[in-house]
Amino acid sequence: xxxxxxxxxxxxxxxxxxxxxxxxxxxxxxxxxxxxxxxxxxxxxxxxxxxxxxxxxxxxxxxxxxxxxxxxxxxxxxxxxxxxxxxxxxxxxxxxxxxxxxxxxxxxxxxxxxxxxxxxxxxxxxxxxxxxxxxxxxxxxxxxxxxxxxxxxxxxxxxxxxxxxxxxxxxxxxxxxxxxxxxxxxxxxxxxxxxxxxxxxxxxxxxxxxxxxxxxxxxxxxxxxxxxxxxxxxxxxxxxxxxxxxxxxxxxxxxxxxxxxxxxxxxxxxxxxxxxxxxxxxxxxxxxxxxxxxxxxxxxxxxxxxxxxxxxxxxxxxxxxxxxxxxxxxxxxxxxxxxxxxxxxxxxxxxxxxxxxxxxxxxxxxxxxxxxxxxxxxxxxxxxxxxxxxxxxxxxxxxxxxx
Numbered sequence: 001x002x003x004x005x006x007x008x009x010x011x012x013x014x015x016x017x018x019x020x021x022x023x024x025x026x027x028x029x030x031x032x033x034x035x036x037x038x039x040x041x042x043x044x045x046x047x048x049x050x051x052x053x054x055x056x057x058x059x060x061x062x063x064x065x066x067x068x069x070x071x072x073x074x075x076x077x078x079x080x081x082x083x084x085x086x087x088x089x090x091x092x093x094x095x096x097x098x099x100x101x102x103x104x105x106x107x108x109x110x111x112x113x114x115x116x117x118x119x120x121x122x123x124x125x126x127x128x129x130x131x132x133x134x135x136x137x138x139x140x141x142x143x144x145x146x147x148x149x150x151x152x153x154x155x156x157x158x159x160x161x162x163x164x165x166x167x168x169x170x171x172x173x174x175x176x177x178x179x180x181x182x183x184x185x186x187x188x189x190x191x192x193x194x195x196x197x198x199x200x201x202x203x204x205x206x207x208x209x210x211x212x213x214x215x216x217x218x219x220x221x222x223x224x225x226x227x228x229x230x231x232x233x234x235x236x237x238x239x240x241x242x243x244x245x246x247x248x249x250x251x252x253x254x255x256x257x258x259x260x261x262x263x264x265x266x267x268x269x270x271x272x273x274x275x276x277x278x279x280x281x282x283x284x285x286x287x288x289x290x291x292x293x294x295x296x297x298x299x300x301x302x303x304x305x306x307x308x309x310x311x312x313x314x315x316x317x318x319x320x321x322x323x324x325x326x327x328x329x330x331x332x333x334x335x336x337x338x339x340x341x342x343x344x345x346x347x348x349x350x351x352x353x354x355x356x357x358x359x360x361x362x363x364x365x366x367x368x369x370x371x372x373x374x375x376x377x378x379x380x381x382x383x384x385x386x387x388x389x390x391x392x393x394x395x396x397x398x399x400x401x402x403x
Contacts, residue, residue: 008215008244009135011222012206015199021099023200027186030106032073035063037082040090049085050074069184072116080105100203107204110185117181119174121167125152127208130187130197134205134216139194142179146172215243222246226253230262234270234277238339247281256285260292264306268299272334272369279305287313304328326361333376334369356386363393371397
């Protein structure tokens with residue numbers, strides 16, 4: 001029952017801000033932008049705000065800049081206040097100011113360019129590629145990154161086999177060149193056959209992830225949750241105090257089977273919201289947790305989740321029938337009762353388009369919250385047919401003999 005709209009990234013340790021601020025001035029791209037701004041003086045600019053051809057060639061020659069990277073350097077200098085354009089002439093800008101805010105602007109501008117590397121595939125997926133590297137602090141092999149780019153392109157664009165074959169030959173070389181450019185920009189660095197983010201890259205990519213609504217904490221923000229009990233972790237997640245990224249830290253301190261037993265105990269004695277959160281955490285565990293999950297098959301409140309967990313991992317598990325699916329549907333909506341939020345159409349969508357046919361079965365399951373769920377659907381569901389079916393099922397459920 002945790003909101004999964006944003007992605008969750010592992011916690012990172014950031015370098016001290018004073019160290020990062022000093023490092024900004026050492027980034028080759030920033031150094032060149034500062035030098036170019038000092039060189040520009042009051043030179044005339046073209047209609048697009050850049051130096052004319054002769055001046056551009058002179059800048060490249062006098063400053064020792066690669067002519068191919070000169071437009072990028074100029075855009076950074078102009079976009080981040082190192083120089084200003086007025087009346088068709090270059091002028092002095094306010095300068096770097098706060099180094100980290102300046103650096104944030106530099107990286108944000110680079111990610112928004114759309115043509116930074118010159119490779120359409122890499123530029124289309126640059127932000128997500130950097131996010132993938134961010135998630136693996138020790139670095140990601142270039143071959144793995146290339147495969148990831150091809151997969152992302154195939155999914156996003158529906159590329160045909162012929163195009164994918166051509167890209168499979170071209171992307172590794174394009175990626176190697178892109179990494180060299182990212183090194184020049186101060187964002188990434190090579191480590192053998194792998195690429196990782198620099199400390200400044202970690203800082204900037206994390207900022208970008210947070211702006212996009214993702215969970216990207218620093219280690220100090222989640223370290224405390226590594227030592228709490230399963231019940232405390234679940235309650236902290238439900239209260240919004242512990243982000244999803246606290247889960248890997250918590251699991252890393254425990255053997256998988258022990259972690260599963262502790263979590264299942266919470267689900268067994270807890271409410272629907274707690275069961276849903278436990279289910280989310282259990283998804284992070286592999287087959288090593290099987291003994292604990294298999295033992296939960298004897299628990300009336302948990303066995304359906306345990307059977308599903310085993311089945312997904314292709315481990316022997318009892319089959320779940322339609323009535324079991326209805327029970328889980330009730331449990332899913334019953335979490336709203338314990339979360340304290342208003343019941344709305346977005347929450348009802350959790351059950352997909354089969355709700356109308358599911359409701360009669362929901363009314364027959366033995367679940368402690370079934371009447372609350374049906375009453376809520378009857379009062380609040382925007383589809384009058386579903387609301388009517390829920391009211392009818394609730395009436396029948398109330399008339400059932402109590403065993």
